[in-house]
Amino acid sequence: MAIKQITVFLENRAGRLLEITQLLAYNKIDLRALNIAETTDYGLLRIIVDDSEKALAVLKESGAIATTTDVLAVAVPNIPGGLNTLLQVLANANVDVSYMYSIFGHADENAYMILQLADADEVAGILKNKGIVVADAQKLGIN
Amino acid sequence: MEKYYQQEMECASREEMVALQNERLVAQVKHVWDNVPYYRKKMEDKGLTPDDIKGIEDLHKLPFLTKDDLRDAYPYGLLAKPLADCVRIQSTSGTTGKRVVAFYTQHDVDLWEDCCARALVAAGGTNEDVCQVSYGYGLFTGGPGMNGGSHKVGCLTLPMSSGNTDRQLQFMTDLGATIICCTPSYAEYLAESIHERGLRDQIKLKAGIFGAEAWSEEMRHDIEEKLGIKAFDIYGLTETSGPGVAFECSEQTGMHINEDHFIAEIIDPETLEVLPEGSQGELVFTSITKEAFPLLRYRTKDITVLSREKCSCGRTLVKMHKPMGRSDDMLIVKGVNVFPSQIEAVLLENGYPANYQIIVDRVNHSDTIEVLVEMTPEIFSDSLGSITEKEKNLVAALKAMLGIYAKVRLVEPKSIARSEGKAVRVIDKRKI
Ligand SMILES: [Zn+2]
Numbered sequence: 001m002a003i004k005q006i007t008v009f010l011e012n013r014a015g016r017l018l019e020i021t022q023l024l025a026y027n028k029i030d031l032r033a034l035n036i037a038e039t040t041d042y043g044l045l046r047i048i049v050d051d052s053e054k055a056l057a058v059l060k061e062s063g064a065i066a067t068t069t070d071v072l073a074v075a076v077p078n079i080p081g082g083l084n085t086l087l088q089v090l091a092n093a094n095v096d097v098s099y100m101y102s103i104f105g106h107a108d109e110n111a112y113m114i115l116q117l118a119d120a121d122e123v124a125g126i127l128k129n130k131g132i133v134v135a136d137a138q139k140l141g142i143n
Numbered sequence: 144m145e146k147y148y149q150q151e152m153e154c155a156s157r158e159e160m161v162a163l164q165n166e167r168l169v170a171q172v173k174h175v176w177d178n179v180p181y182y183r184k185k186m187e188d189k190g191l192t193p194d195d196i197k198g199i200e201d202l203h204k205l206p207f208l209t210k211d212d213l214r215d216a217y218p219y220g221l222l223a224k225p226l227a228d229c230v231r232i233q234s235t236s237g238t239t240g241k242r243v244v245a246f247y248t249q250h251d252v253d254l255w256e257d258c259c260a261r262a263l264v265a266a267g268g269t270n271e272d273v274c275q276v277s278y279g280y281g282l283f284t285g286g287p288g289m290n291g292g293s294h295k296v297g298c299l300t301l302p303m304s305s306g307n308t309d310r311q312l313q314f315m316t317d318l319g320a321t322i323i324c325c326t327p328s329y330a331e332y333l334a335e336s337i338h339e340r341g342l343r344d345q346i347k348l349k350a351g352i353f354g355a356e357a358w359s360e361e362m363r364h365d366i367e368e369k370l371g372i373k374a375f376d377i378y379g380l381t382e383t384s385g386p387g388v389a390f391e392c393s394e395q396t397g398m399h400i401n402e403d404h405f406i407a408e409i410i411d412p413e414t415l416e417v418l419p420e421g422s423q424g425e426l427v428f429t430s431i432t433k434e435a436f437p438l439l440r441y442r443t444k445d446i447t448v449l450s451r452e453k454c455s456c457g458r459t460l461v462k463m464h465k466p467m468g469r470s471d472d473m474l475i476v477k478g479v480n481v482f483p484s485q486i487e488a489v490l491l492e493n494g495y496p497a498n499y500q501i502i503v504d505r506v507n508h509s510d511t512i513e514v515l516v517e518m519t520p521e522i523f524s525d526s527l528g529s530i531t532e533k534e535k536n537l538v539a540a541l542k543a544m545l546g547i548y549a550k551v552r553l554v555e556p557k558s559i560a561r562s563e564g565k566a567v568r569v570i571d572k573r574k575i
Contacts, residue, residue: 007525009518011555037527041552042518044527063557065518069525098526116525 001124002070003137004052005114008045009065012038020045020064027058032140033114035101048073048103048114051143070120073103073140075110075133082111089130095123103140112140145393145456148264148296149257152403153458160402160459165198167431168406172196172205175437178223181216182208182439199406202429203417208441213243213382222246224435234282235381245381246435252291254432258379258387258401259292265392265399265456266350266375268322270297273347275315277325277333278355280304284385285355289324292387298322305329308336316345323351327358327366327374334369348372354379354386357466359488363395376465382441383428389463394455397462404432407461408440409449412470423448423480425470426463444470446482474569476503477510479547483568486514486549489540493533494521500559504572513550514541517559 010016017036024031024047033048049055052068059066076082090097095117103112112135117123124134137143147153155163173193175182185206186192195204213221222229224246231247247255268274274293278285286304293300301314305325311333314320323330330353337343348370354377366374378398379386388405389398400407408417409424418424426443430436445466454462468482475481487497500515522533534551541549560567 009523009555039531065520065523065556067523067525
């Protein structure tokens with residue numbers, strides 16, 4: 001159920017993110033989600049794209065440092081308390097979420113969150129048992 | 144049982160050694176005054192005559208010689224013997240400008256080879272050994288020096304010169320070499336080749352003597368483990384003779400300087416004052432036995448520390464620490480001497496690449512030092528915590544080495560400026 005996220009090392013300087021988005025645009029790679037974790041000197045750009053293999057290849061070819069990580073795309077109903085329900089399930093199951101961010105647009109009536117966890121597949125099973133939708137790559141239009 | 148090549152010199156009492164140095168220095172100063180107008184003028188400029196130098200306590204009065212002097216005086220300006228008495232030249236690579244050419248009489252060659260023989264015996268060499276000399280032969284002093292020393296000890300000498308790894312390994316295994324002399328980087332290369340080809344069982348090496356390059360303790364352990372040998376350091380420079388100016392003994396805690404031939408001093412490279420024993424500073428050598436090319440107070444630019452602590456090997460010769468850097472590269476940050484080579488060593492030990500840049504600045508009247516390090520795929524991960532943890536460890540290791548806080552900044556690969564393929568290592572904004 002896990003999908004591939006690409007993490008890119010970004011030096012904190014003007015225009016660096018633009019260089020990455022230009023590179024992706026030039027290679028016709030579509031962004032589905034984006035998040036930046038930063039320190040004073042550098043940041044980690046985390047992206048979900050439609051073709052992660054191709055994106056990783058062009059990034060590496062450009063000289064960037066990039067790696068892939070397994071993450072889950074989890075449905076959050078578009079109602080008050082939607083995210084709260086999800087976090088309650090995870091807390092009850094003692095699951096530690098390293099970080100999370102939301103995905104652009106909607107594949108259906110739900111919003112989707114990207115979750116990074118120690119064991120994505122195990123957590124996917126827990127969530128499904130509780131009736132929470134975990135989107136697969138196909139649903140999100142990811143190769 | 145420790146063996147010596149020339150025990151009476153290597154284990155002489157301090158009184159005997161000082162008496163010998165006094166006598167040899169006085170004679171050497173007179174020899175230079177009489178035969179080297181270039182240096183005589185330097186002495187005259189300071190109002191000195193040979194009568195002012197009565198022993199080693201007067202050494203500090205003499206003018207220094209530097210590599211610039213050697214270039215100015217090229218090729219014959221510092222020659223102290225008629226060419227008819229000279230039998231050999233050796234030369235530096237000349238990568239940083241004009242070549243340095245050093246001349247040798249037969250007597251000079253003889254004493255130089257004695258120094259190399261001392262190093263071989265200290266490494267356990269005897270006439271039963273097969274000594275593979277894989278330093279370059281030719282103008283470079285490494286091959287000829289160790290070759291001569293090996294003959295003196297009576298080892299079967301394999302004059303391999305450098306390169307051609309297939310042939311090196313064939314002779315090493317077929318003829319059962321027990322001692323190898325080469326650069327530490329070539330030793331590592333040979334060790335890897337031996338490992339890859341599964342030849343470890345077929346080699347009989349027990350010791351290696353490695354010099355002519357900077358190398359770390361980590362490299363020593365690595366080579367010792369891979370080859371199953373004891374790895375000894377050796378120091379020398381073409382200007383004073385070649386390898387064998389100083390050599391390591393079984394204790395492996397520094398190199399004994401052959402004080403009967405070379406008087407060592409440590410000076411402050413800024414003030415040029417002689418520093419007390421145990422101080423870190425620039426190493427200066429005075430050759431007291433060389434006939435053809437006798438350099439007085441030659442500044443090596445190598446930064447080190449001398450120690451007269453009693454050595455377990457029984458030698459009384461003063462020991463020098465492996466050079467920590469070059470005085471040309473020395474930075475003074477917050478009053479502390481910092482060498483790029485120290486920073487490089489810490490980076491390599493912590494798994495970072497040697498692509499780095501040091502930026503020194505002054506902010507609010509206080510010096511700052513920042514080390515830019517290029518990120519690598521090995522260090523990188525999706526976890527910010529893991530990267531910052533590694534960064535913290537690096538900062539701590541730098542603090543331990545330098546004694547001051549240095550900020551670390553991780554930058555993207557290939558982002559550190561390189562000029563002509565060489566990185567610009569230091570940017571000192573304080574001078575701009
Ligand atoms: Zn010793």
